[in-house]
Amino acid sequence: TIFEALTGMLAAPEASALCGKSVVVTAGPTREKIDGVRFLSNYSSGKMGFAIAANAARRGARVHLVTGPVNLPTPSGVERIDVESAVEMLEAAQPLFGECDLFIGAAAVADYRPEAPVEGKIKKNEAEMEIRLVRNPDILAEFATNRKLGQLAVGFALETAGGIDYARKKLADKKLDLVAFNVYDGRTSGFEVDTNALTLLARDGGVTELPLLPKEEAAARLLDAVESLLPR
């Protein structure tokens, strides 16, 4: 849009530490097939990841956006790759690991997938049923573990109110550079809404509590924090 074009000019990309950098962003939910018609998923709308991709592109970065099924337009200047499952997301993202300067895992990747998805349609004969689930690959951890010196890894942690300790643990366990902690208020806060209240936890122990912001602005503040971590 014209508005985006103007905003893009105003953002003065040449001033950004992200200008010319290669950025990979994952976004949205993943869907994990139970059979040909049924799946497991989650409430992620993809808005946060898309806002980050859009903002990074406006800062002059080359952006790949690997996204699960969402209903969002592709941000201008962003290369979008659509996937469905966590395994597909890993397969799409992995070839980009080597050459990127920054990986932001904003997708709500399903932690589990059905162990044995069925072709066709399961008949509903039984009064009860059990689905056996196995763990999905951890795409962000995969990147963070195998990355080269200088590559940055940023993640999200959606946790219940007291869960900032989980977010800290995620930062440490996966050796991330930054974790955006997202309070889950027992409803669907953070998902399917246009605002987000993030707390940014940096690898050096720094904590930045952002107020409730439109996701576009939360994305900008997150990328400001990332820029300060980028090797100069």
Added chain:
Amino acid sequence: TIFEALTGMLAAPEASALCGKSVVVTAGPTREKIDGVRFLSNYSSGKMGFAIAANAARRGARVHLVTGPVNLPTPSGVERIDVESAVEMLEAAQPLFGECDLFIGAAAVADYRPEAPVEGKIKKNEAEMEIRLVRNPDILAEFATNRKLGQLAVGFALETAGGIDYARKKLADKKLDLVAFNVYDGRTSGFEVDTNALTLLARDGGVTELPLLPKEEAAARLLDAVESLLPR
């Protein structure tokens, strides 16, 4: 839109047997919560049910559309009720059972729901997990079983190619007036696409094979078939 208004006039509602009738249509998938962020669902887009509701309204029917989560605009002249789960869909539809002349179950209601949904977010500690599922209410059967003389019940059956026998069984078991049989081709045919090839099975044994049609047209042909069953 102007186009719809014109189509509406051309359809000459006063000529339709549905004119002035009360119609309830269910549409879309349902979502069955596993916890506060995760759910089970299916690939239904809601397009077929929305097309039926739109067409019935153009024929002069009073239409209630009870729909699961979809990304579709409300057809003009249709009263829309948004729900999420099968239990919610039943709760929304049941008060409409008594006064409607026609119930069309076009929703892809999840057959099962997690037995014990968890508040908050399940932690992903285990390498494997099991979800125990229990059967959901059968909304269409609920209507069909308890309906009064003269009320019509129409259902859909999405089955694999050979599954027309399942569709016939559905017609008989639920004592429906019409079943629209939808071939499931092993991919996601019938879901998330704009066309549909329906075979209409009527209670009198009549079989009408419709060609692959835009869902709007398939909806019109389905309602033509329904009109011929309506008490005069």
